[in-house]
Amino acid sequence: MMAEDEGHPSFKDLGVVDVLCEACERLKWKEPSKIQKESIPLALEGKDVIGLAETGSGKTGAFALPILQALLEKPQRLFALVLTPTRELAYQIAEQFNALGSTIGIKCAVIVGGIDMYDQALMLAKKPHVIVATPGRLVDHLENTKGFSLRAVKYLVMDEADRILNMDFEQEVDKILKVIPKERRTFLFSATMTKKVQKLQRACLRDPAKVEVNTKYKTVDNLVQSYLFIPVKFKDVYLVHILNELAGNTFIIFSSTCNNTQRLALMLRNLGLKAIPLHGQMSQEKRLGALNKFKSKNSNILIATDVASRGLDIPHVDVVINFDIPSHSKDYIHRVGRTARAGRAGKSITFVTQYEVELYKRIEELINKQLPLYATVEEEVMQLVERVGEAQRFTKLEMKDAEEKKTAARKKRRGQEDEDTEEASGIRKKFKKKRKN
Numbered sequence: 001m002m003a004e005d006e007g008h009p010s011f012k013d014l015g016v017v018d019v020l021c022e023a024c025e026r027l028k029w030k031e032p033s034k035i036q037k038e039s040i041p042l043a044l045e046g047k048d049v050i051g052l053a054e055t056g057s058g059k060t061g062a063f064a065l066p067i068l069q070a071l072l073e074k075p076q077r078l079f080a081l082v083l084t085p086t087r088e089l090a091y092q093i094a095e096q097f098n099a100l101g102s103t104i105g106i107k108c109a110v111i112v113g114g115i116d117m118y119d120q121a122l123m124l125a126k127k128p129h130v131i132v133a134t135p136g137r138l139v140d141h142l143e144n145t146k147g148f149s150l151r152a153v154k155y156l157v158m159d160e161a162d163r164i165l166n167m168d169f170e171q172e173v174d175k176i177l178k179v180i181p182k183e184r185r186t187f188l189f190s191a192t193m194t195k196k197v198q199k200l201q202r203a204c205l206r207d208p209a210k211v212e213v214n215t216k217y218k219t220v221d222n223l224v225q226s227y228l229f230i231p232v233k234f235k236d237v238y239l240v241h242i243l244n245e246l247a248g249n250t251f252i253i254f255s256s257t258c259n260n261t262q263r264l265a266l267m268l269r270n271l272g273l274k275a276i277p278l279h280g281q282m283s284q285e286k287r288l289g290a291l292n293k294f295k296s297k298n299s300n301i302l303i304a305t306d307v308a309s310r311g312l313d314i315p316h317v318d319v320v321i322n323f324d325i326p327s328h329s330k331d332y333i334h335r336v337g338r339t340a341r342a343g344r345a346g347k348s349i350t351f352v353t354q355y356e357v358e359l360y361k362r363i364e365e366l367i368n369k370q371l372p373l374y375a376t377v378e379e380e381v382m383q384l385v386e387r388v389g390e391a392q393r394f395t396k397l398e399m400k401d402a403e404e405k406k407t408a409a410r411k412k413r414r415g416q417e418d419e420d421t422e423e424a425s426g427i428r429k430k431f432k433k434k435r436k437n
């Protein structure tokens with residue numbers, strides 16, 4: 001491990017080749033971050049790496065640069081497979097590979113759920129060097145695609161490894177590990193780890209180098225001013241008050257259900273705020289559209305479920321609000337880590353009810369810090385009650401209307417399917433009759 005007092009090595013000092021150093025310069029990465037300093041030389045030596053470092057500390061570059069360098073040395077299609085837990089993160093990682101590898105002609109494909117099979121086939125037809133994917137049904141899909149076999153993969157990365165294994169993807173990961181040869185290099189990266197990752201590490205990594213940087217969550221916590229907020233009543237009114245009080249900032253608000261995420265976004269929009277929802281019940285097209293709108297600053301409030309809690313890098317996010325406290329304390333680290341990226345500062349406010357004391361105590365234990373209370377002036381908040389109440393009533397009607405439209409569309413579809421089936425069975429009967437004759 002490199003000690004702090006060994007100065008400030010450059011990417012070149014770490015062994016990164018000139019063309020990639022120039023790519024880092026273009027991205028305005030003046031010097032490697034700590035996790036990059038410690039893991040890049042080991043990865044270039046050909047070691048398997050487990051990298052643990054706080055949110056926003058440059059882990060993507062820490063695994064992308066060594067992979068690109070190895071690819072330069074031995075160009076090959078389907079050279080690396082990068083697994084991530086969410087679709088949005090897959091696109092973001094592919095963007096970073098493209099940004100770092102544009103001058104060396106890197107071809108990157110994203111294979112995630114919710115995209116048209118035809119589009120996926122087009123992407124694969126370009127014969128990518130790197131595939132960034134969510135694990136669901138990946139093996140079947142790739143193994144059934146002509147000219148593709150996971151056996152070729154030389155580098156396997158699991159970004160947010162703990163999340164991948166804690167989702168429904170464990171079986172898929174098992175399948176992937178069975179297909180890709182054992183000689184591949186494996187990189188596991190995250191800000192948090194679980195026992196499942198340790199088990200996986202024993203099963204599939206050869207004498208891995210373990211790099212840990214600021215894993216006590218101190219750095220990001222030093223950069224973020226974090227508060228608890230205990231609303232007395234009217235849970236929505238306080239949120240609107242805080243958004244007004246901190247107006248001019250960019251927010252991500254986390255909520256635990258798709259329905260509440262949608263409701264909050266509509267309600268805030270009815271109050272004239274530029275809020276946009278992001279959750280798993282939206283179509284993939286809408287999910288990407290929402291994220292792009294937020295990234296391009298057309299909207300300054302993203303209301304999301306935990307689908308946005310991992311890995312998303314939107315540097316201008318100033319405030320994270322946990323409107324619902326996360327039920328797993330590790331998710332707190334990741335959610336709050338959406339602000340204070342790459343050394344910037346940020347703010348976080350976590351709403352807690354009297355029934356959630358256990359949960360916030362666990363969070364405080366994990367971050368080894370007591371969270372101060374966020375103070376509000378009650379009279380100021382109460383002035384909003386009427387306006388917010390009106391917006392809530394209107395939102396309720398909008399949600400009901402949308403639900404009715406959905407049900408009607410579903411019924412219509414089902415009706416069509418029934419007609420199709422009847423028609424098909426009619427044809428089948430005629431066909432049978434004909435054969436008998």
Ligand SMILES: Nc1ncnc2c1ncn2[C@@H]1O[C@H](COP(=O)(O)OP(=O)(O)OP(=O)(O)O)[C@@H](O)[C@H]1O
Nearest residue numbers: 029031032033055056057058059060191311313342
């Ligand atoms: N050496 C560097 N110097 C300056 N900025 C950097 C450097 N390396 C990466 N960055 C920038 O830092 C930001 C965070 O990087 P990245 O998304 O890789 O963080 P992470 O550690 O994967 O975070 P998370 O745990 O939240 O996924 C990105 O905008 C990236 O471009």
